[in-house]
Amino acid sequence: MSAVHRLLTWLVEPGFASSAPVHVALVVGTVAATVSAVVGVFTVLRGQSFAGHALTDVAAAGGSGALLLGAGALSGFVVGGLLGAGAMDLVGVQRARGRDLATGVVLGVATGVTALVLYLDTTTRATAGTVQQVLFGSIFSVDAAVVPVSVALGAVAVAAVGALYRPLLLSSVDPELAAARGVPTRAVGVVFMGALSLAVGLSAVAIGAILSTALLVGPAAAALRATRRLGWAVVTAVVIGTVSTSLGVLFAYDSYYWAPGRRGLPVSFFVVALVVAAYGVSGLPARRRRRVPGTGR
Amino acid sequence: MTAPGAPVLELDGATVSLGGRTVLDQVSFAVDAGQFTGLIGSNGAGKTTLLRTVLGLQRLDAGSVRVLGRPLAKRSGDVGYVPQKVLLDPDMPLRAWDLVALGLDGHRFGIPMPSKRRADAVDAMVAAVGAEGFAGARVGRLSGGEQQRVLIAHALVSRPRLLLLDEPLANLDLHSAQEVVGLLARVSRQQHVAVLLSAHDINPLLPVMDRVVYIAGGRAVCGTTEEVIREDVLSALYRHHVDVLTVHGRILVIAGAADLEHLSLGHHEVVGPEQRRHLSLPPEPAGDGG
Numbered sequence: 001m002s003a004v005h006r007l008l009t010w011l012v013e014p015g016f017a018s019s020a021p022v023h024v025a026l027v028v029g030t031v032a033a034t035v036s037a038v039v040g041v042f043t044v045l046r047g048q049s050f051a052g053h054a055l056t057d058v059a060a061a062g063g064s065g066a067l068l069l070g071a072g073a074l075s076g077f078v079v080g081g082l083l084g085a086g087a088m089d090l091v092g093v094q095r096a097r098g099r100d101l102a103t104g105v106v107l108g109v110a111t112g113v114t115a116l117v118l119y120l121d122t123t124t125r126a127t128a129g130t131v132q133q134v135l136f137g138s139i140f141s142v143d144a145a146v147v148p149v150s151v152a153l154g155a156v157a158v159a160a161v162g163a164l165y166r167p168l169l170l171s172s173v174d175p176e177l178a179a180a181r182g183v184p185t186r187a188v189g190v191v192f193m194g195a196l197s198l199a200v201g202l203s204a205v206a207i208g209a210i211l212s213t214a215l216l217v218g219p220a221a222a223a224l225r226a227t228r229r230l231g232w233a234v235v236t237a238v239v240i241g242t243v244s245t246s247l248g249v250l251f252a253y254d255s256y257y258w259a260p261g262r263r264g265l266p267v268s269f270f271v272v273a274l275v276v277a278a279y280g281v282s283g284l285p286a287r288r289r290r291r292v293p294g295t296g297r
Numbered sequence: 298m299t300a301p302g303a304p305v306l307e308l309d310g311a312t313v314s315l316g317g318r319t320v321l322d323q324v325s326f327a328v329d330a331g332q333f334t335g336l337i338g339s340n341g342a343g344k345t346t347l348l349r350t351v352l353g354l355q356r357l358d359a360g361s362v363r364v365l366g367r368p369l370a371k372r373s374g375d376v377g378y379v380p381q382k383v384l385l386d387p388d389m390p391l392r393a394w395d396l397v398a399l400g401l402d403g404h405r406f407g408i409p410m411p412s413k414r415r416a417d418a419v420d421a422m423v424a425a426v427g428a429e430g431f432a433g434a435r436v437g438r439l440s441g442g443e444q445q446r447v448l449i450a451h452a453l454v455s456r457p458r459l460l461l462l463d464e465p466l467a468n469l470d471l472h473s474a475q476e477v478v479g480l481l482a483r484v485s486r487q488q489h490v491a492v493l494l495s496a497h498d499i500n501p502l503l504p505v506m507d508r509v510v511y512i513a514g515g516r517a518v519c520g521t522t523e524e525v526i527r528e529d530v531l532s533a534l535y536r537h538h539v540d541v542l543t544v545h546g547r548i549l550v551i552a553g554a555a556d557l558e559h560l561s562l563g564h565h566e567v568v569g570p571e572q573r574r575h576l577s578l579p580p581e582p583a584g585d586g587g
Binding site for chain 2: 045162163164165166167169170172173174176177178179180181182183224225227228229230231232233
């Protein structure tokens, strides 16, 4: 047995590459991380992280409701997120001052509904795993049929952000500046909230509704600290998000072999821990660098 | 003026009400091609509303606004705009160069593709406002004067015929304000773009201004400085007696208690200790030599 082989089997426990749930987990996780990173960069730029978090709570209500009705969790997460985004727009998420209020109101209502529906879920269906699945995710139990749907929804969200790249950036810099350029800032904001709902829904399937904020805001915040160009920030965020998610899946799989009692630790914990580590590392160079003079382009 | 053709901007009886209050009351004036016009008035006089109306961001209740002889259309590349308060986040991953480029195509769909023409247009504009030295820095980390230059380049890069600026000198020290005014005068000549700039202090604009639009209580008078800044004209505008003083070539318009407050904010050299006591202004800050 070569040393390389021994190292590999130590890093990657046998069966990882051939396990069907692992394949599904990697695809769904990568899609969720990519969409969340792309959308997340603009979420942080626009100062809508709190709105993003509130959407995760609405998604939780939707996801648990869908399970109660016997539908897939993903459809519930996404529909819940979209309804939440619509509600926030109506209450006034577009106005900077109304934003916190709108978000807080929607968040409170959604969490209350989640509590009710999860209670009904666990009492009527006698499935104790529902709470864990909705709030903290169970990526290894995702149905393979979800894969094409999540890829399609992810593509829609990324395409929407790509199409609105410049108007979204300009209205994030200053809404008045964008309006003077002829950008329909309200419509741009509404479409963006839609993309945000999709990102949150996809992440909720991967690492749970509550923790999807971490995948949305964490990689984006780390990338924004590390680069001074938006394009690079998006690329960096995608790399941080997808690498954290894939490694999280690997570590969780491995943990079946070393964790006490052979129970396996949750993927969500590893993903969030890796994202936080990336955020910590991203602050190191920025601390030394001050204003960098440049020559354009 | 000698410029032929229709005026770049023409307001005729423009009237705007906000929340039951008449903010603009029958405002009429015209700006000709390449002209530098100062829009002067105290806070709350209606300057911002007027500029937003010209941009099509504020609906008219009566009257008309014509840009280049055409009725107002909402999205017009013919008008550049520098808003009053642009708070640029220091952590935003946006270089000064990128913000100028967004002035060219920020309203377009899709991710910007590298293009020689786009880059040349942006480089030329960055050079025209003297921003080459900090074009690669994060725009949110630049000084107020540097940001103002970048915002002017952003507004001008699409080569508009009219440039609107809302209080661009408000947060700048005297030196930076003079630099910005000089820059605007130079660029407006070079690119033949008309400038309509709002300010509460007329003095920094005196050397470059072709015409002045003086606005008070939503009503406006327009003409050359000599025609407008007179006690009889401004008293009629304010509907009460107004003093116009000229001290060492600087103009002071004293229309009421609120204006006295203004005087104390940037005219230490023209209002001496004697007058300050007389006008019951706060004492000079220490170390500010007259």
